[in-house]
Amino acid sequence: MKRLLLVLLLLPGLALAAPSADEIVDRANQASYYAGQDGRADVVMTITAPDGSTRTRAFTILRLTTKGENQKFYVYFKAPADVRKMAYLVWKNVGGDDDRWLWLPALNLKKRIAPGDERTSFVGSDFFYEDVSGRDTGEDRHRLVEETDAAYVLRNEPKDPDSVEFAWYKVWIDKQTFLPLKAVYYDRQGRAYRQVEALKVETIDGYPTVTEARASDERSAGRHQYPQPVQ
Numbered sequence: 001m002k003r004l005l006l007v008l009l010l011l012p013g014l015a016l017a018a019p020s021a022d023e024i025v026d027r028a029n030q031a032s033y034y035a036g037q038d039g040r041a042d043v044v045m046t047i048t049a050p051d052g053s054t055r056t057r058a059f060t061i062l063r064l065t066t067k068g069e070n071q072k073f074y075v076y077f078k079a080p081a082d083v084r085k086m087a088y089l090v091w092k093n094v095g096g097d098d099d100r101w102l103w104l105p106a107l108n109l110k111k112r113i114a115p116g117d118e119r120t121s122f123v124g125s126d127f128f129y130e131d132v133s134g135r136d137t138g139e140d141r142h143r144l145v146e147e148t149d150a151a152y153v154l155r156n157e158p159k160d161p162d163s164v165e166f167a168w169y170k171v172w173i174d175k176q177t178f179l180p181l182k183a184v185y186y187d188r189q190g191r192a193y194r195q196v197e198a199l200k201v202e203t204i205d206g207y208p209t210v211t212e213a214r215a216s217d218e219r220s221a222g223r224h225q226y227p228q229p230v231q
Contacts, residue, residue: 021142027178033134035207039063069094090133126215177208193218
C-alpha cells in the first residue's frame with residue numbers, strides 16, 4: 001500500500017489542488033492583520049511629490065485584537081511639528097462598518113471619518129485610511145485567475161461598485177507566507193491607476209512581516225512608501 005501511494009504521488013497531473021479563492025483571501029488577511037494578539041510599529045513615511053521634493057511623517061501604530069476578529073488600531077503622529085500629537089483611531093467591526101476618528105489637536109477637533117471616506121488619502125499619501133486596518137474580505141467577490149510558482153493571483157470585484165472608486169483589483173499573494181506582495185487597481189475603463197506593493201519582508205517574532213511598502217497613484221503622480229505595522 002505504501003509503495004502504491006508513492007507511485008500515485010509521483011504520477012504527473014496528480015498535484016494537490018490550490019486552495020479556493022476565498023480560502024486564500026482569508027489566509028492573506030490573517031497573515032497581514034492578525035499575526036499575534038497585538039502589534040506595534042514605529043513608522044517613517046516618505047512622501048515624494050512629482051517634482052521630486054519629499055516630506056516625511058513619523059508615527060506609531062498600535063494594534064489589538066479584541067473579540068473574534070474585531071480589532072482596535074491607534075496611530076499617534078510624532079513628527080513633523082504640524083502633525084505632532086495628531087491621532088487616528090479605528091474600531092474595526094468585521095461584517096459591519098468600521099468606526100474611525102481623526103484627532104486634530106491644533107484645532108481641538110475630533111473628526112469622524114465616514115465609511116465613504118475610508119478610501120481617501122491617508123495624511124496626504126497614496127495610501128488610504130482603509131490600508132491601515134485592512135479591507136473587509138466580505139466586501140468583494142474573489143476569483144483565482146492565475147497561479148505562478150511563487151504566488152496566487154486573484155481578481156477581486158466589489159459587491160457594491162458605487163461604494164468605491166475602483167472597478168476591480170488584482171492581488172499577488174505569496175504561496176509560502178500568504179502575505180500580499182502587490183495589488184493593482186483598475187478603473188471602470190479597465191486602466192490600471194493605483195498600485196501597492198511590498199518592498200521588503202522580514203520575520204519578526206516568528207511572523208513573516210512586510211517592513212517596507214510603497215503605494216503609487218497616477219491621479220496624484222506621487223510615490224509614497226513606509227514600513228508596514230510590525231506584528
